[in-house]
Amino acid sequence: MTDFSDRERAFESQFAREEEMAFRITARRNRLVGTWAAGLMGLTAEETDAYAKAVVQADFEEAGDEDVIRKLLGDLVGAGVDMDDGRVRSALHDATVEARRQLLESQ
Incomplete structure (x- = not known):
């Protein structure tokens, strides 16, 4: 039983x-x-740090990635950046690969 x-x-x-x-x-x-x-969007270093934290927080709104995609796309288009859903999803995929690489290297 202990096994x-x-x-x-x-x-x-x-x-x-x-x-x-x-x-x-x-x-x-x-x-x-x-x-x-x-x-x-051309944000300063301090604004970039705050914005990156806001994106992390946005992920807690609902399950999945749609909340993050919606935030990024809305903010980028609102800032006048020529952006579409596909490019945001591609950036999210690339960032996932990089995040996994960074965490595996840090172990």
Whole structure:
């Protein structure tokens, strides 16, 4: 019986680590894509930092990426940047890859 309990705890522990890593990747991705968007909008260093944090916060509005995409696209178009949904999604994908790389290297 202890073998089963040990296996169950190991699976639970692995699941928790994977969920934490997924959360960290998403948060870092949002920060990276927020920095990218801030650069396109011509924000200062302080404004870029605040904007990147706002993008991270926007991800807590609803499940999935649509809340982040909506924020980025709305802010970029509002700032007069020629942007479309496809480019934002592509930037989000690229930022995901980079965030995963950065976190794996830091371990």
